[in-house]
Amino acid sequence: MAEPVNTSTASFDALYRDSARDLYAYVRTLLGDDASAEDVTAAAFERAYRRRASFDPQRGSQRGWLFGIARNAALDELRRRRRSAPLVGELPDEDASAPDEEADLAVRRTTVRAALAALPPRERELVALKFHGGLSNAELATVLGTSESNAGTRVHRAVMKLREACHAPS
Amino acid sequence: MRRLDPLTPDEARELDALERALAGDPVDPDLRELEQLVHDLRATAPEMTPAFAARLERDVADGFPDAAPRPKLRRPRRWVLPAVGVLAAALIALVVVLGQNGNDAATFTSLADGSSPTVTAAAPEAAADSAGGAAASKAAPAAPATVTANGSAGSARTPAPAAAVPAPAQPQALQRSDAPRKVQRSADLTITTPSAKFETTSDAVIRTVDRFGGIVAASSIGRQGAHGEASFDLRIPTGRLDDALAALSKLGHVSERTQDLQDITSSFTSVQDRLTEARAERKGLLAALAKATTQGQIDSLKARLRTVRATLGRLGAERASLQRRADLSRVSLTLRGVKGKSGGATTPGAGDHWTPGDAAHDALRVLEVMAGVALIALAIAVPLGLLGLAIALGARSLRRRERERALDPA
Numbered sequence: 001m002a003e004p005v006n007t008s009t010a011s012f013d014a015l016y017r018d019s020a021r022d023l024y025a026y027v028r029t030l031l032g033d034d035a036s037a038e039d040v041t042a043a044a045f046e047r048a049y050r051r052r053a054s055f056d057p058q059r060g061s062q063r064g065w066l067f068g069i070a071r072n073a074a075l076d077e078l079r080r081r082r083r084s085a086p087l088v089g090e091l092p093d094e095d096a097s098a099p100d101e102e103a104d105l106a107v108r109r110t111t112v113r114a115a116l117a118a119l120p121p122r123e124r125e126l127v128a129l130k131f132h133g134g135l136s137n138a139e140l141a142t143v144l145g146t147s148e149s150n151a152g153t154r155v156h157r158a159v160m161k162l163r164e165a166c167h168a169p170s
Numbered sequence: 171m172r173r174l175d176p177l178t179p180d181e182a183r184e185l186d187a188l189e190r191a192l193a194g195d196p197v198d199p200d201l202r203e204l205e206q207l208v209h210d211l212r213a214t215a216p217e218m219t220p221a222f223a224a225r226l227e228r229d230v231a232d233g234f235p236d237a238a239p240r241p242k243l244r245r246p247r248r249w250v251l252p253a254v255g256v257l258a259a260a261l262i263a264l265v266v267v268l269g270q271n272g273n274d275a276a277t278f279t280s281l282a283d284g285s286s287p288t289v290t291a292a293a294p295e296a297a298a299d300s301a302g303g304a305a306a307s308k309a310a311p312a313a314p315a316t317v318t319a320n321g322s323a324g325s326a327r328t329p330a331p332a333a334a335v336p337a338p339a340q341p342q343a344l345q346r347s348d349a350p351r352k353v354q355r356s357a358d359l360t361i362t363t364p365s366a367k368f369e370t371t372s373d374a375v376i377r378t379v380d381r382f383g384g385i386v387a388a389s390s391i392g393r394q395g396a397h398g399e400a401s402f403d404l405r406i407p408t409g410r411l412d413d414a415l416a417a418l419s420k421l422g423h424v425s426e427r428t429q430d431l432q433d434i435t436s437s438f439t440s441v442q443d444r445l446t447e448a449r450a451e452r453k454g455l456l457a458a459l460a461k462a463t464t465q466g467q468i469d470s471l472k473a474r475l476r477t478v479r480a481t482l483g484r485l486g487a488e489r490a491s492l493q494r495r496a497d498l499s500r501v502s503l504t505l506r507g508v509k510g511k512s513g514g515a516t517t518p519g520a521g522d523h524w525t526p527g528d529a530a531h532d533a534l535r536v537l538e539v540m541a542g543v544a545l546i547a548l549a550i551a552v553p554l555g556l557l558g559l560a561i562a563l564g565a566r567s568l569r570r571r572e573r574e575r576a577l578d579p580a
Contacts, residue, residue: 009233012230013230013231016230020218020223020226021215021217021218022215024216024217024218024222025215025216025217028216029215029216034216034219034222037216038218038219038222041218041222041226042225042226042229045226045229045230045234046229046234049230049233049234050234072573075573075574075576075577076573076576078576078577079572079573079575079576082576108206108210109210109213109214112207112210112211112214113214116211116214120579121576121577121578121579122577125577127211130188130192131192131208131211131212131215132211132212132215132216134192145570149176152177152185153175153176153177153181153185155185155188156177156181156184156185156188159184159188159204159207160184162207162211163203163204163207166207
């Protein structure tokens with residue numbers, strides 16, 4: 001027998017604390033700018049809060065459900081803009097004043113950001129869901145509407161593309 | 171979603187390394203590069219600004235008070251709609267089955283009463299036939315051949331037109347257009363009356379026949395329980411047939427009435443002609459006999475006279491019979507005594523009082539009508555519902571595709 005769904009405010013608060021940073025990171029990577037990412041993140045939490053009674057644990061985790069809502073909101077935002085996110089131009093320049101011993105690390109991470117931004121939107125979204133959102137393959141499958149094995153395969157191929165992009169001469 | 175080729179063992183190992191790196195577990199030395207990539211990706215994850223984080227924290231704590239309030243739709247519990255559907259279907263099926271059984275029972279009862287449903291249905295037709303029959307009888311003298319004025323073909327007991335006796339074919343030379351028409355009329359009448367009035371109605375039939383100068387050629391009266399049946403073979407003067415039929419029809423509920431009209435003019439004329447010829451022949455023979463001189467001639471003429479006299483007698487009787495057929499119309503009357511007040515009702519349960527059985531019958535009828543209305547409503551609602559569902563699913567699929575298209579390169 002399935003456990004009763006906890007739709008209380010306390011449960012939602014726990015979901016928020018567990019997911020807020022990861023959700024924002026995913027949305028920000030997908031959309032490419034802070035303002036839109038903040039709007040979409042806030043809208044996603046608000047929608048999830050209002051629809052929390054409709055959550056069905058048999059169809060996946062609460063986290064996957066929340067990311068599904070956020071993804072729809074983000075894709076709607078992208079449809080409105082009809083442009084892919086220019087990630088590189090808006091990257092925070094946080095490593096610019098790093099000490100020399102950390103220079104290699106800073107360069108590497110800048111390269112990773114640039115490579116991620118250069119990926120096609122679908123691969124970039126997969127990487128963002130997996131490594132910024134921290135979703136399991138099962139949760140990824142729920143969000144993308146595919147099978148778990150298919151989600152794993154797609155993540156692997158996206159990471160391989162990212163690795164190639166990191167090694168490509170700039 | 172397109173199905174991808176499965177991962178090779180090496181690819182699966184790399185994927186496993188990615189999962190281990192995400193979980194903070196050690197990976198194989200040859201896959202350290204992937205581990206480092208995962209760490210770099212985690213490290214480069216964008217972070218919320220403190221201002222946005224504080225605002226979001228406040229909104230969550232307050233339950234998003236600034237958002238526009240939306241009307242709350244109370245969703246029915248999941249089991250409610252299927253349960254209501256099953257219940258409605260079961261109710262409709264039950265009513266249809268009960269209604270079917272009720273109809274069977276009604277038919278059986280009607281047959282057990284000895285009266286078919288068509289008897290009840292034929293009553294109004296019989297009333298209509300009364301006027302039609304009278305009109306036909308007035309037109310009859312001008313009719314050159316057999317005329318039937320029976321009821322509609324819908325009556326089970328109405329004789330088919332083919333059953334009417336056709337006028338015998340006569341040589342054209344023997345027919346005289348100026349001769350008075352001879353018409354034979356007959357009628358069949360079925361009357362139902364309450365059982366309590368069966369005997370008095372039987373007596374009234376005889377009194378009515380007497381009143382119109384008719385005769386009861388034969389009659390039989392039988393009774394079995396609450397039901398009675400009497401048959402009367404009547405002869406009514408043709409000139410008063412319509413009035414007599416009208417009077418007889420008032421004795422009870424007319425459940426069937428047919429009339430038949432047969433032109434016997436040609437038969438009558440034929441007999442009349444042959445009679446005239448025979449008389450002329452007899453006159454001639456008598457004249458010849460008066461002039462006969464030999465015994466042989468006398469014997470021969472007497473023998474021929476005997477033959478002619480016999481022919482005259484036969485033709486005279488034949489003419490008298492035809493004349494009687496024209497003067498007296500045959501009426502076959504059947505009188506039925508049935509249980510009930512109206513005498514004409516054959517509905518099951520029809521009696522002097524409105525019984526619980528009648529109430530149950532009426533209730534069943536109401537349920538039948540309701541079930542019919544529900545079926546019609548379902549016949550309209552189900553296709554509309556399916557169409558709406560298909561549109562909703564199509565719109566959802568379209569919306570999903572459009573969203574996915576947002577990830578395609580511009």
